[in-house]
Amino acid sequence: MSDSLLQLRDALRAFAAERDWDQFHSPRNLATALSVEAAELLEPFQWLTDEQSRNLSLETRAAVEEELADVLLYLVRLADQLGVDLVAAGRAKIKRNAQKYPVEKARGSSRKYDAI
Amino acid sequence: MSDSLLQLRDALRAFAAERDWDQFHSPRNLATALSVEAAELLEPFQWLTDEQSRNLSLETRAAVEEELADVLLYLVRLADQLGVDLVAAGRAKIKRNAQKYPVEKARGSSRKYDAI
Amino acid sequence: MSDSLLQLRDALRAFAAERDWDQFHSPRNLATALSVEAAELLEPFQWLTDEQSRNLSLETRAAVEEELADVLLYLVRLADQLGVDLVAAGRAKIKRNAQKYPVEKARGSSRKYDAI
Amino acid sequence: MSDSLLQLRDALRAFAAERDWDQFHSPRNLATALSVEAAELLEPFQWLTDEQSRNLSLETRAAVEEELADVLLYLVRLADQLGVDLVAAGRAKIKRNAQKYPVEKARGSSRKYDAI
Numbered sequence: 001m002s003d004s005l006l007q008l009r010d011a012l013r014a015f016a017a018e019r020d021w022d023q024f025h026s027p028r029n030l031a032t033a034l035s036v037e038a039a040e041l042l043e044p045f046q047w048l049t050d051e052q053s054r055n056l057s058l059e060t061r062a063a064v065e066e067e068l069a070d071v072l073l074y075l076v077r078l079a080d081q082l083g084v085d086l087v088a089a090g091r092a093k094i095k096r097n098a099q100k101y102p103v104e105k106a107r108g109s110s111r112k113y114d115a116i
Numbered sequence: 117m118s119d120s121l122l123q124l125r126d127a128l129r130a131f132a133a134e135r136d137w138d139q140f141h142s143p144r145n146l147a148t149a150l151s152v153e154a155a156e157l158l159e160p161f162q163w164l165t166d167e168q169s170r171n172l173s174l175e176t177r178a179a180v181e182e183e184l185a186d187v188l189l190y191l192v193r194l195a196d197q198l199g200v201d202l203v204a205a206g207r208a209k210i211k212r213n214a215q216k217y218p219v220e221k222a223r224g225s226s227r228k229y230d231a232i
Numbered sequence: 233m234s235d236s237l238l239q240l241r242d243a244l245r246a247f248a249a250e251r252d253w254d255q256f257h258s259p260r261n262l263a264t265a266l267s268v269e270a271a272e273l274l275e276p277f278q279w280l281t282d283e284q285s286r287n288l289s290l291e292t293r294a295a296v297e298e299e300l301a302d303v304l305l306y307l308v309r310l311a312d313q314l315g316v317d318l319v320a321a322g323r324a325k326i327k328r329n330a331q332k333y334p335v336e337k338a339r340g341s342s343r344k345y346d347a348i
Numbered sequence: 349m350s351d352s353l354l355q356l357r358d359a360l361r362a363f364a365a366e367r368d369w370d371q372f373h374s375p376r377n378l379a380t381a382l383s384v385e386a387a388e389l390l391e392p393f394q395w396l397t398d399e400q401s402r403n404l405s406l407e408t409r410a411a412v413e414e415e416l417a418d419v420l421l422y423l424v425r426l427a428d429q430l431g432v433d434l435v436a437a438g439r440a441k442i443k444r445n446a447q448k449y450p451v452e453k454a455r456g457s458s459r460k461y462d463a464i
Binding site for chain 4: 250296
Binding site: 020021034037038051068071078097106 | 119120121124127128131134135136137139142143144145147148150151153154155157158161164165166167168169170172177180181182184185186187188189191192194195197198200202203205206207208209210213214217219222223224
């Protein structure tokens with residue numbers, strides 16, 4: 001994992017330890033919280049067109065930025081509790097996706113598409 | 117953002133560009149996909165107790181690792197499309213949470229709790 | 233609640249009782265499962281335009297119908313465990329929404345909009 | 349579909365027509381909104397134990413009831429837009445589940461379990 005993510009991981013560990021919150025941070029609870037935050041991130045987009053979503057107001061963008069942060073924090077915390085190296089997992093997934101969606105077949109088609 | 121996340125961001129940019137997928141990667145679509153992936157990450161935990169979720173089988177853990185990667189990739193891609201620095205946003209959120217949940221009040225209580 | 237929903241409720245009660253599954257059907261678990269199913273319902277729509285989503289293929293429509301059923305069943309089961317009359321709650325919510333979104337102000341605007 | 353659900357369906361049709369909101373009620377948008385509401389329903393449960401979730405405070409229960417209503421309304425509206433008979437779909441799903449989880453094999457086991 002990268003240095004910056006390691007720093008976030010360590011900050012979250014300290015945050016939970018100081019508040020005696022490890023008892024609440026089971027993987028199940030963290031996965032639930034992450035899913036709730038992901039929906040809060042989706043919420044401001046739900047009635048926008050694609051075009052509108054590319055041109056958010058400053059107010060909406062600020063709210064979205066905070067939800068992005070929430071998802072990141074739960075993601076880092078959950079990966080930590082499970083002993084997963086997030087960046088390594090992300091790199092491995094990009095490789096698998098490159099094999100699953102070869103450039104020549106996937107170009108411009110959302111048919112084949114179900115991942116980044 | 118950290119070097120490793122920047123590398124992931126650049127890899128995802130190249131991946132989308134080669135396949136002409138930027139047209140599908142509106143913030144709205146990416147937020148939707150992220151939310152769907154977060155639910156896929158939650159799915160293996162849904163009937164587990166907290167205790168069981170701390171002791172996943174190797175098979176389940178491998179599946180969870182892949183879902184963590186999917187969430188990370190959409191998160192990095194969405195932040196990129198919105199011009200958000202994820203790590204900076206995460207750090208800022210930890211600071212706000214420290215003010216919202218002071219150690220002396222929050223210790224051992226999930227009552228006050230609605231964020232990391 | 234309507235007769236048909238009462239019949240579904242009773243069928244789900246019998247289904248769980250026969251399998252000794254009430255132990256797993258805590259409101260928390262059911263709310264989690266409902267959320268996972270709602271994401272599975274969203275999944276086939278995630279890369280479609282609004283227009284495409286109004287013209288599903290027969291295959292996609294059949295898959296969507298099954299996900300609609302899953303959401304309904306968890307919803308009925310969760311309401312039953314909590315002693316909530318779904319239809320009465322739905323009617324009450326429509327009344328509140330009518331006050332929240334008066335016709336003359338809400339016409340044709342998704343701005344004001346965050347509920348049915 | 350049952351009479352009560354038909355009444356809700358008709359009330360939602362009238363509600364949307366009066367406000368000229370059919371333009372926003374594409375299946376994709378409604379599936380997104382349903383998923384967001386399902387997460388709002390999950391939110392009050394996210395830090396509760398199973399036991400706590402069976403004994404909600406009156407305040408939490410009232411909030412949960414409103415979220416149940418929101419999910420129901422989007423579900424009825426989405427099914428209407430797709431021409432799906434919800435109750436018939438629910439009955440069919442219970443039959444399939446009975447075959448998938450025969451009583452003698454499924455009794456007391458959440459292993460086999462991934463549906464109601």
